[in-house]
Amino acid sequence: MSCSPLCRALALVLFLAFAAPPAGAQGTYPNRPIEVVVAFAPGGGADVTARLLGAYAAKKWNQAVNVVNLPGASGITGTLRALTARPDGYTLLLEPHATASMLFAVESDVPFKMDGKTPIALVTLDPVIYTVKADSPWKSLKDVAEAARANPRAFRYGVAGVAGVAAFSVSQFLFSAGVPIADTSRVLFTGGAPAVTALAGGHVDFAGQQWSESAGLIQGGKIRGVAVVHPSRLPGFPDIPTAQEAGFPDLNVVGWQGLSGPKGLPAPVVAQWVRLIEDASRDPAFIEQAIRINKVLAYRGPDAFWAFQNEELAKYLPLATKMGIRK
Amino acid sequence: METLGHLGHGFGQALTPQNLLFALFGSVLGTLVGVLPGIGPTSGIAILLPLTSFLPPAPAIIMLAAIYYGAMYGGSTTAILVNIPGEVASVVTSLDGYQMAQQGRAGPALAIAAISSFVAGTLGLLGLTFFAPLLAEGALRIGPPEYFGLVVLAFSVVVSLSGPSLLKGLSAAALGAFVALVGLDPMSGVRRFTFGTTTLLGGIDFIAVIIGLFAITEVLVGVEKSAPAVALARLGKLMPSGAELRACVGTMLRATGIGFGLGLLPGCTPGAISFIAYDVERRVSRTPERFGRGAIEGVAAPEGANNATTSAGFVPLFALGVPATPALAVLLSGLMIYGLQPGPLLFEKQPQFVWTVIASMYIGNVMLLVLNLPLVGLWARLCHVPYAVLAPLILIFSVLGAFSVRNSLTDVGMALAFGVVGYLMIKTGYPTAPLVLALILTPMLESSVRQSLDMAHGSAMIFVTRPIAVTLLAAGLALTAWTLVSRRRRIPHVV
């Protein structure tokens, strides 16, 4: 063989090395790309919020913000990796309700502690909408409660996961409506989309998934919302009464997404993100985009966010025990 | 017809030089992504989504859709050339495709894959164009009991693929089914077969298994041959003969039908569908013994089914806002950020947007055909790369591919383990296809059975009281019985 393979190889490597993207400037945070870890597969609730926020931050700070998906083990794997990373502000965690308070309400041996993080801010809420099939005879949440009490065995409801948002939301509703849960037919699905799709096809009669999971089919007229768990009616759904209006003021299960980092994150980094998220929640364009991905912007600063998580835990712990899912 | 008018308008938009460029770019990226083992359309779209945030909506979506299609095309190239399926859906392609490559017919194999993909993808898009809302409505009627019937039907393919010994085939399938159970149960969250550790909590990833069973096994087997530079395939003609093409016409149409029909059902994975399409081809063929040994229909069928499935996946996406696969879920989130509101009202409220996207998908299909056919020669020349260079490349890419799925070295370890398993299976004559099929089908089987029983509060009567479910079940059982009987006739001395 002549020199050509060697020359070609060297030329290739040199060319590729120079084709590399330029490094960032030195000095202020951030001076290199930031990674926001999402402990779930792309396309889910946390992922979408992460991408929205990431794009906003990237534009404001002129630095890449990459969303890294580390799915597995109900979010435990990714969360663990993010929380044990170096606390320099370049690895953050976009955590949803599932891996924060709900997880601790259900599992007793989680490989990380609830306070093993630096909470930065609550970003979005994904309210629960109780739904029935579009042509269902039940017109209100009270109708549903009555039907379930009358014939629990024939009452089929679909939930995504035994300890997911829907499991909590529907169980809370059934408890407060006085329905004997043990006699009902609970159908487990592997995700929100299959659950609402089954509802649309009439294979189950009731669901309590989040706004982002239910919106498509509601707008398409295949399923109908009978109540939304939120202080006010949702934009775009003026016909869905709030849980309070529907006669069930105690229902308070809600999905949410917030930003946190490993423990010991430097205060200036936290402050910078807090300012950004606060600004974003007042930016009309950002609000508009959030509504498009079916999220409610609900900014809370670090202390309020932490308090919120503790409130959530206090809410879900007894519920989980009552549901019999506390391990 | 109003629809054609909208479509024409859509083409007008999609055929601008700028949008064409993005379609091209997306197709190339998608193909590259599909070729690399372990990095499928889901990660591809997820990684490239941020790039599109700097673009206006239409070009961004055009690019993303092109990536999705491209990834489907790309996966088949390595499946044929080096027996490494780029993603799950290409596994079936390698059964006959690789055999063809070894017989020096890599060119025709790659070409028919491209042609079949184009035909099926385009026909599928026609279905999407004219029948989307109707089809979506029909797809909703398929619930857990019907899925169960479908899965039973698909399991009959296991019997088909078992080769001379049914016992070996079933054992491989049982092993695949077992592997699928490891990890957290997706429905109840219970930990199964984790033995108290956290490593297996995430389960055994499909892609890692496929990388091991195909790529790594292939290298382990290949290395045994003593010649220092083993050419993988001699290069013969580049295009299939006229007779071969004619023979494949029926195949492509059948594959389109199966791929599109089953692809409409959210939850029916492309992998399972391509197995079914392959099996159907075998059954209708007058010379089924060619399958598994380089039958060109054995490449045309899964490839066509794949692309028809890809087109079909957009039906529930646009019409109901329900993504059929994880890749589509990411695509959906991208679409929504750009203001697309999926649902039956989509076609009424945002016709320009939708039709531009659909038009660009037609163009993407054409573009991929145009890209891939001339490249057949280039790809086939890959076979001339000495094995001494190809083998380490394959292994490195396999290791990195397995790692990339969940950024975890555990998955790489799994891939290696399955590399050994695959090697042992080949040495002892156990077929690997049933293992993969069972791995794909078992989660579907489990969820459909449990959900059906939950719906009926524990009563198994639900399977016989729903018409569609009963039909599918009966068909599945009948098909299995027929396969068993015809095996007896063909191979009288073995069970």
Add this chain to the structure above:
Amino acid sequence: MRRPALEIGVALVALGAVSVVESWRLRDGWLGARLMPLVIGLALVGLGAAHLAAPPPPAPPSPDRAAPGRAALMLALVVFYVAALPWAGFLPATAVFALIVVRWLGAYSWPATLAVTVAIAGASHVIFLRWLGMPLPAGPLGL
């Protein structure tokens, strides 16, 4: 290879037993998470028993002269590569692996081997690290 049906049969029965035991151990409904492990476990036990009772025919002998030692060596090399990844870092481990394998399989001269190694390692680095941005382990050299 001698008839492996016996070992395979025993292995299947053992695996099946593990599955059934796990099914017993789980805390969920019999129609819930326990169902499939039980069913698959019983199937595995049955298939394993069938192996012992009526062993399937052995595999047809392979046409080429096989050398399992080479396969074992290749496996060992890959295992070493994977083990080295976390502490040596991506680029060094890949380069060393490529070097050894190319030299072993190709028996090229050293300059050619080095050239190929650089190309392989370089290409992997660019594709996986630069273009795809994968969080690959960084070794002591930060590569």
